[in-house]
Amino acid sequence: MSPHRRTIAVLALAGTLLMIGVLGGVVGLGLVRCADCAPAVDADGPAQKAPPTPAALSISPGPGSAEVDPLAPISVSATGGELVDVEMRNEQGTRIEGITTPDRTAWKPGVPLGYGRNYTLSATAVGADGIARRADSRFSTLTPGNQTAVTLTTTGGAPIRDGGTYGVGTVVVARFDEPIADRAAAERRMTVTTTPPVPGSWYWLDDQTAHWRPPQYFTPGTTVTVAADVYGVPLGDGLYGQQDTRVGFTIGDAHVSIADDLTKQVSVYDNGALVRTIPTSMGMGGSETVNGQTISFWTQRGTYTVMDKANPVVMDSSTFGLPVNSRLGYKESISFATRISTDGVYLHQLDSTVWAQGNTNVSHGCLNLNADNAQWFYDFSQPGDVVEVRNTGGEPLQVWQNGDWSLPWDQWVQGSALP
Template sequence: MLVVIGLLGAVTVMSRDVCTADCPAAQTKIASAIPPTPAPAATDISPRDGAREVDPLGPVTVTATAGRLTAVTMVNEAGVSVPGVMTPDDTVWKPTVPLGYGRFYTLTVTAEGTDGRPATHNSSFSTLTPRNQTKAYLTTTAGTPIREGGSYGIGMVVVAHFDEPIVDRAAAERRLKVKTWPPVQGSWYWLDDQNAHWRPQRYFAAGTEVTASANIYGAPLGGGLYGQEDSTVTFTIGDAHVSVADDTTKQVSVYENGVLVRTMPTSMGMGGTETIGGQTISFWTQPGVYSVLDKANPVIMDSSTYGLPINSRLGYRETIKYATRISTDGIYLHQLDSTVWAQGNTNVSHGCLNLNAENAKWFYEFSQPGDIVEVRNTGGEPLEVWQNGDWSVPWDRWLAGSALS
């Protein structure tokens, strides 16, 4: 009985592995053993043949829907080749560079089907021609290009200056980027239709690396205007220079990385106004947070450039040494020997901050674009953003100046 039972058990176990041709496993094995039917090559090319007004940043792809790609060439109307890349399985090809505006492109595609036979297809299309284009220049608030690899002060403001008025500010701002290391919070503020300014909420930390980009190529910016080309620049933030000009003491206190390094007597704006030809000219040094724009030695200062005739009671034209400019309308810290008697006790200037020769030279050599100069306790109207008063704008109002707010 024991032997019989064992044999029956063995028979039962063996029967579980038996499968006829009708079971699913057998059908799968049979199907996999049958080679696929050879098929001719088939491709899909986008954009379609004959397409016009194609976005130069739009997708251009060649796909083998049957078989594989063996060669793809793309040339413009001048016969210049467009480089591209193929996927490892030879089924998809794409160009690796942006296309140009107003160009005519021809694709020649060679593919091989699973039947082993080659096939060649040609396709052509043209890209759009903008009615107008604009370039974005990445500059300081002085309007000078930001130097690649340059060093700037902790109050550095990035300006994207467009050479055409922007209709769709939001579309343009989406293409403007500022990346920092370490990361800081910042935002764009549109001064007008051609100038967007970017700054962080607080002064940069010394040593911060900043990369600004205007990735506008191919972007529609409203009213038929398109971006002409991309721009990018990287710079670093130097030592923290903050100068505080206090009209109460009539001293300029200069700090480097939080340490007081120099105190300079000064004579600031005499105050008051004068109206000439319907224009009111102020002689105050306006209170606010300025930043260093640039410097020159010497610079010719001419009162007629802001409406005050040279031959008028307060007019002047002088050659001035060691002049460090902090406002777009002509406020400088500069040498003026004739007011040394007043420096530290009396305001007699037209608005500039007068210094003696030694202090003016030292400050000139010490300063870099983007350094902060705070003017406190003076009269007159507060500094405006267009005068280089970006840092005088409260953060909530700065955020409201973004087209994406």
């Protein structure tokens, strides 16, 4: 073969190989493109769009419900849509205002319901399908066989004044007008909150009366809020709370007086500073039995608080069993009398015992003062101020006598109905 023909053959073979490579590459690329780019085909046909969601409404309690607890959850809820209208009325046609959540999927009444009432509740919601749907409920609340009201007072029995100022030894009293069978249920609804925070506990004196105090005297300036949220609460034996009660007050200056039988003096402190020393004559001691009742003439040792005061007050020995016409009986009008016990112990003016004040005990149990000191102490005192009586004979002061602070804290907390 000539060199010229050999060259032509080589060139022809190279071109053929080039074409095969190019065609192979094109075919390969084409297969890749088909695998990557071919449109997917749904075996069941074209994709279908989900239909709009209809609204579903739920009302609690349901239609025909009876004896519903006024504190039970009353609610309207919507799923798959939004509430556009909720109307609740009682049997007199009065509308009950309510609260709707920001997303308009839930509603509840804004006030507690009443006892023995009939209510109608209607709601309308619109779903994503644009269709309005309505639901209704009619129900009635229970009628208690008996109800009890609670009053928040000082140990002196006077209602606590909302916004008032009281002493550092203030004890809060919750007084029910019916016996409470379920004290724990009542106590769970009675709260005392303070600023700054102060711990404390209730102590039940009897089945109608509970006292609350902290472990130590309050700090001046403390604000106190007391709430008895007992409305609608079952308190045992068919008794229900009649209404909620709430009050707030402030703790004033620290007035603490110490009456010491060793010195026959009352040392009066104002925020820790001694401001006056007052001679006194306290209980003469001993006792007398009258008509089978033993009457003590000691000024009982312990921690008292100021309960109230009056000018004048009529003091009558027959109120604690000692006849006026008996050997030690009396009935007379007394000036500038500051009461510190439930059974009638006062710091008060008594001019006839000035000679004994500061040296001899001659009273029936009260702390006698001269006119100037009695008036000064009367003006100085506020309910809840502390009076500590030390070193006297006889029995110590009891809780029921306004001796709340005389009971050690570990014993006080045992008087709670809660664990």
